[in-house]
Amino acid sequence: xxxxxxxxxxxxxxxxxxxxxxxxxxxxxxxxxxxxxxxxxxxxxxxxxxxxxxxxxxxxxxxxxxxxxxxxxxxxxxxxxxxxxxxxxxxxxxxxxxxxxxxxxxxxxxxxxxxxxxxxxxxxxxxxxxxxxxxxxxxxxxxxxxxxxxxxxxxxxxxxxxxxxxxxxxxxxxxxxxxxxxxxxxxxxxxxxxxxxxxxxxxxxxxxxxxxxxxxxxxxxxxxxxxxxxxxxxxxxxxxxxxxxxxxxxxxxxxxxxxxxxxxxxxxxxxxxxxxxxxxxxxxxxxxxxxxxxxxxxxxxxxxxxxxxxxxxxxxxxxxxxxxxxxxxxxxxxxxxxxxxxxxxxxxxxxxxxxxxxxxxxxxxxxxxxxxxxxxxxxxxxxxxxxx
Amino acid sequence: xxxxxxxxxxxxxxxxxxxxxxxxxxxxxxxxxxxxxxxxxxxxxxxxxxxxxxxxxxxxxxxxxxxxxxxxxxxxxxxxxxxxxxxxxxxxxxxxxxxxxxxxxxxxxxxxxxxxxxxxxxxxxxxxxxxxxxxxxxxxxxxxxxxxxxxxxxxxxxxxxxxxxxxxxxxxxxxxxxxxxxxxxxxxxxxxxxxxxxxxxxxxxxxxxxxxxxxxxxxxxxxxxxxxxxxxxxxxxxxxxxxxxxxxxxxxxxxxxxxxxxxxxxxxxxxxxxxxxxxxxxxxxxxxxxxxxxxxxxxxxxxxxxxxx
Numbered sequence: 192x193x194x195x196x197x198x199x200x201x202x203x204x205x206x207x208x209x210x211x212x213x214x215x216x217x218x219x220x221x222x223x224x225x226x227x228x229x230x231x232x233x234x235x236x237x238x239x240x241x242x243x244x245x246x247x248x249x250x251x252x253x254x255x256x257x258x259x260x261x262x263x264x265x266x267x268x269x270x271x272x273x274x275x276x277x278x279x280x281x282x283x284x285x286x287x288x289x290x291x292x293x294x295x296x297x298x299x300x301x302x303x304x305x306x307x308x309x310x311x312x313x314x315x316x317x318x319x320x321x322x323x324x325x326x327x328x329x330x331x332x333x334x335x336x337x338x339x340x341x342x343x344x345x346x347x348x349x350x351x352x353x354x355x356x357x358x359x360x361x362x363x364x365x366x367x368x369x370x371x372x373x374x375x376x377x378x379x380x381x382x383x384x385x386x387x388x389x390x391x392x393x394x395x396x397x398x399x400x401x402x403x404x405x406x407x408x409x410x411x412x413x414x415x416x417x418x419x420x421x422x423x424x425x426x427x428x429x430x431x432x433x434x435x436x437x438x439x440x441x442x443x444x445x446x447x448x449x450x451x452x453x454x455x456x457x458x459x460x461x462x463x464x465x466x467x468x469x470x471x472x473x474x475x476x477x478x479x480x481x482x483x484x485x486x487x488x489x490x491x492x493x494x495x496x497x498x499x500x501x502x503x504x505x506x507x508x509x510x511x512x513x514x515x516x517x518x519x520x521x522x523x524x525x526x527x528x529x530x531x532x533x534x535x536x537x538x539x540x541x542x543x544x545x546x547x548x549x550x551x552x553x554x555x556x557x558x559x560x561x562x563x564x565x566x567x568x569x570x571x572x573x574x575x576x577x578x579x
Numbered sequence: 580x581x582x583x584x585x586x587x588x589x590x591x592x593x594x595x596x597x598x599x600x601x602x603x604x605x606x607x608x609x610x611x612x613x614x615x616x617x618x619x620x621x622x623x624x625x626x627x628x629x630x631x632x633x634x635x636x637x638x639x640x641x642x643x644x645x646x647x648x649x650x651x652x653x654x655x656x657x658x659x660x661x662x663x664x665x666x667x668x669x670x671x672x673x674x675x676x677x678x679x680x681x682x683x684x685x686x687x688x689x690x691x692x693x694x695x696x697x698x699x700x701x702x703x704x705x706x707x708x709x710x711x712x713x714x715x716x717x718x719x720x721x722x723x724x725x726x727x728x729x730x731x732x733x734x735x736x737x738x739x740x741x742x743x744x745x746x747x748x749x750x751x752x753x754x755x756x757x758x759x760x761x762x763x764x765x766x767x768x769x770x771x772x773x774x775x776x777x778x779x780x781x782x783x784x785x786x787x788x789x790x791x792x793x794x795x796x797x798x799x800x801x802x803x804x805x806x807x808x809x810x811x812x813x814x815x816x817x818x819x820x821x822x823x824x825x826x827x828x829x830x831x832x833x834x835x836x837x838x839x840x841x842x843x844x845x846x847x848x849x850x851x852x853x854x855x856x857x858x859x860x861x862x863x864x865x866x867x868x869x870x871x872x873x874x875x876x877x878x879x880x881x882x883x884x885x886x887x888x
Contacts, residue, residue: 195680195682198679198680198684199680202676202679206665206667206668209667210667415661415662415663415664415666416659416660416661416662416663417663417664417665419629419659419661419663420657420659420661420663420677420724421680422627422628422629423627423628423629423652423655423657423734424652424677424680424681425648425649425650425652425653425655425681425682426680427648427649578629579629
């Protein structure tokens with residue numbers, strides 16, 4: 192039985208991969224969706240949660256860095272406090288986050304000296320990115336600069352000198368105004384841009400591809416008498432079913448695998464530290480859809496019916512389950528609805544593993560739901576499968 | 580060898596096959612002849628294991644198709660009425676697929692595929708997608724897919740429907756070649772000429788029942804020496820029936836307001852006599868056909884209907 196099932200699976204997969212529609216929806220459309228929808232919804236994939244890595248920033252000076260440049264050292268320290276990994280350089284950087292100090296006035300060796308001599312300093316911040324995360328970067332740079340400015344004002348008012356000890360002295364003083372804050376718990380920031388679009392599109396397309404190409408092939412085989420002919424061969428009904436199911440699993444694995452690699456290589460998608468569990472989750476999702484594809488192919492009469500059901504159900508479930516937008520931003524009733532549908536189970540688990548950095552245990556209930564669904568649908572498909 | 584014993588297949592109220600017995604032996608073509616809806620395809624479905632009989636048994640090479648399906652189907656080849664082909668695959672890929680389903684793989688499958696494609700005259704078209712093929716070529720490929728695994732029992736369900744005369748002749752030669760290799764062939768058709776030319780033994784079925792069985796000579800003897808006279812027009816039952824009863828060496832087969840079928844000895848010479856009798860009985864003849872004694876005559880004699888109705 193396994194060898195015949197594998198043979199049928201391989202033949203089905205080969206046949207499906209020859210169809211233009213399958214190739215279009217498996218390889219081309221994901222790339223287009225990732226790019227267009229991902230770009231308009233914020234672009235760059237957000238880093239997964241957990242211990243955040245400092246963002247690289249170049250502090251660009253009009254001269255080679257100097258040991259005695261107190262102002263620059265203090266500015267760098269404050270930027271690092273704002274979670275930037277600062278690189279101080281005397282040469283112009285090409286790209287990335289750059290805080291550029293203007294050219295020095297004649298006769299001065301550093302901006303510490305120029306500032307002490309009364310020269311006005313206007314640093315300029317550059318970054319190529321746009322969107323919410325870029326705005327946040329600008330705010331953090333501004334905070335470092337304005338903090339430094341205030342300390343310079345205090346030093347000036349108190350007649351101090353521009354040296355590291357002066358900054359340390361100010362920092363050590365008791366504050367006349369203290370704001371105490373404590374954590375109210377982690378605030379989940381919903382994914383946006385590619386971080387939302389890539390997993391969402393992948394999940395939606397698995398359903399689209401398996402319910403269209405995957406199911407329609409079975410409907411065509413039945414209409415043209417191919418299944419009937421198969422029934423007269425020394426092949427068990429179980430082998431045929433298993434072969435059909437495995438063929439669709441194979442197609443889903445190719446589609447999901449390609450999308451994952453494409454997302455990582457072209458769009459910088461970070462799949463996070465739980466990559467093996469992400470793969471397990473996607474296999475469960477593929478299994479659910481392979482079973483659903485078999486079942487629906489048994490319930491419809493024509494290819495047209497199947498295409499209509501496939502497109503409508505995929506689009507509705509994708510929208511309601513959070514494939515098009517993060518489910519976290521929709522009203523409560525929609526979030527409740529998402530928790531009852533398979534796309535919702537999958538997207539919630541994807542966000543949990545990839546975006547919020549939760550451990551594998553966090554998605555076990557989702558896997559249980561998808562696995563039970565795949566088994567139940569598979570059992571129904573086996574019961575309703577007909578050769579003619 | 581195919582052995583069908585008291586086969587019954589019923590769908591709710593409809594009895595598709597009723598108490599059918601037949602045996603197709605190795606090295607013979609057994610014809611199942613009947614009009615559309617006679618139960619031929621249902622019989623094939625029961626023999627191939629697609630449909631479970633309501634009653635009765637089917638054995639293929641000694642194995643009960645329901646109890647030992649795998650053993651029974653191993654030597655079974657089916658050429659269905661549908662063109663059961665993958666249109667987007669090439670002819671060779673189609674044949675190799677069915678070879679693989681029967682456990683033939685790799686080089687053996689490729690060699691056998693080339694062999695059967697050559698046998699059906701498609702050797703030079705093996706790499707072309709089936710969707711580019713004509714109807715006749717598809718029929719031949721359909722046949723190739725059914726014999727790729729060298730079956731010892733071959734079921735052919737109206738394999739020549741809709742093909743051009745050249746392809747039909749080719750297909751009939753292929754069937755005969757299968758018989759000559761010792762294969763037991765069950766051949767369903769509603770074409771009399773095919774059945775006459777090809778079948779060693781025949782069963783005539785109608786309404787799910789076998790109404791006659793035998794070799795060609797035996798069946799011809801059932802028709803007798805009488806020819807068939809088929810008249811169309813308007814006929815008056817009450818006046819005509821008694822008049823026809825007096826017609827020498829003739830038998831009334833069917834009489835309706837629009838049709839009159841008679842078995843008449845030496846009909847070509849006695850046609851004028853028949854027509855005058857009908858006219859004298861108030862009948863109005865608009866169409867006249869005389870058929871010599873053949874299988875179709877037998878079918879009409881047995882059922883009162885023409886085979887292609």
